[in-house]
Amino acid sequence: MVITGSTKILGVIGSPISHSLSPIIHNAAIDHLSLDYRYLAFPVAPDQLTTALAGFAAIGLVGCSVTIPHKQAIMPLLAEITPLAQAVGAVNTVWNTPTGWHGTNTDVAGFVSPLAAMQRDWSDTTVVILGNGGAARAVVVGCHQLGCGEIHVFGRDAAKLTQFQSSWEKIQLPVNGSDTPKQVTIKTHLWAELSALINQANLLLVNSTPIGMYPQVDSSPINSVMIQGIGSNSLAYDLIYTPRPTKFLQLAKDAGMMTIDGTEMLVQQGAAAFELWLKQPAPIQIMRQALIRSLNAN
Ligand code: NAP
Numbered sequence: 698m699v700i701t702g703s704t705k706i707l708g709v710i711g712s713p714i715s716h717s718l719s720p721i722i723h724n725a726a727i728d729h730l731s732l733d734y735r736y737l738a739f740p741v742a743p744d745q746l747t748t749a750l751a752g753f754a755a756i757g758l759v760g761c762s763v764t765i766p767h768k769q770a771i772m773p774l775l776a777e778i779t780p781l782a783q784a785v786g787a788v789n790t791v792w793n794t795p796t797g798w799h800g801t802n803t804d805v806a807g808f809v810s811p812l813a814a815m816q817r818d819w820s821d822t823t824v825v826i827l828g829n830g831g832a833a834r835a836v837v838v839g840c841h842q843l844g845c846g847e848i849h850v851f852g853r854d855a856a857k858l859t860q861f862q863s864s865w866e867k868i869q870l871p872v873n874g875s876d877t878p879k880q881v882t883i884k885t886h887l888w889a890e891l892s893a894l895i896n897q898a899n900l901l902l903v904n905s906t907p908i909g910m911y912p913q914v915d916s917s918p919i920n921s922v923m924i925q926g927i928g929s930n931s932l933a934y935d936l937i938y939t940p941r942p943t944k945f946l947q948l949a950k951d952a953g954m955m956t957i958d959g960t961e962m963l964v965q966q967g968a969a970a971f972e973l974w975l976k977q978p979a980p981i982q983i984m985r986q987a988l989i990r991s992l993n994a995n
Contacts, residue, residue: 698728700735706756707736707974710749711764714738718991719762722967725987729980734759743770750774750798760792760974762967763800768831775800784868784881785834790970801973804835807966808936809842811957812901819843822899826850827918828906829861829885832936836903837865841881844873845901848883851891858885895923900931902949909935909943917944924952931955938963939992964988 709719715738723736741749743766750771753761763771768787772778775788776797782788788800812819824840826833829852840848852858862885869878886894895902908918924933933949935942938959946956968979 698731698735701733703733705734706758707734707760708739708758709736709762709764710739710741710746710767712740712742712766714740714764717764718963718988719764719967721987721991722964722984723971726968726971726980726984729983730975730977732975734975741767743767746770747774754793754798758793760790760970762970763789763791771800774798781805781838781870784838784870786864787831787834789966790973792974802835803966803969803973804832804962805839805842806969807962807964808835808839810965811961812839812843812932812934819845819901821846822901823894823897824848824901824903825891825895826903826905827891827908828852828904829854829857830905833861833903833905836905836936837881837883838870840901841870841879842872849894850883850885851888852885853888855887858887861885891919892923895919896925896927898928898930900927902931902933902954904933904935904937904943904945907937909945910937911939914940915944917948919945919948921948921952924949924954927952927954929953929955932957935959936962939995941992960985960988960992 709717717738720736720738727734746767768789771788777799779801782800782802785802787802790803791798791800822845824845826836829850865881865883868881872879904918906918909916932955933946934957935946936959937943941958950956964985968981971979
């Protein structure tokens, strides 16, 4: 693809950022559609965020992905934030408008996508979310949107869990595409309570901790005894995408559970951002292939 005087810029900001797979995913889509765009990775230190955003506006950058450590810090700098991103408490996608930067969170759409594709009724499903960090918030919102029966969140720090629990008290969001907002209801627990809740039918077990991520490939947030005999109607979902599978997903598969890894979430959150910026359907299969090729090469 030739870069010309009119080539438009998209990108991702973070610190560090050189490991990001987003340029590979987005430039594959841009090339496939022969668009006059490039998607670049910009290392932006925390104390440079305001300056970077002003500079990006000055040069007409169309939009960018936002990753660690800027997902929360960018929020006060934006002119408008979607209710969904406000509920998650983090912005991972921004776009430039005549009235300033607008932001949303596409991690929720990314997380939900492979579950929605299963076209099942989630109202009898009990969700167990391992971890109570930033990604867990997107998982809570996604499970609420799907209409899951109960949502339980597990963490290791009682004070953080209390704060996590109370942060949802005033949050109402639509369920299953309906326009009527409903209270987001969750229960939080310390890890010691996990065994009692985990071994039941119709479970959606989500790992939103980094436990098991490369290079700690022999670690898992659960052991095989916890999910023994759990049954094939239950699902294990790991947000981690390296290695594939993680030990967590391998244990779940061995116990007869369905499994989903973090690659689809990564692709789909990127596709949702692409569609916001470019206002056209994202070539999702091309983006998925580019990601898998890159993961397999490393
Ligand atoms: P985060 O904000 O740092 O939260 C991590 C959570 O895991 C925290 O609750 C933390 O507990 C807990 N945790 C970490 N190490 C632990 C351990 N050894 N034992 C028990 N709990 C532990 O991170 P995040 O942004 O939520 O990301 C979580 C994972 O999701 C990462 O692996 C990330 O790569 C992945 N992710 C994937 C996608 C995707 O598109 N596939 C998108 C977002 C995130 P404390 O708070 O007590 O430390």
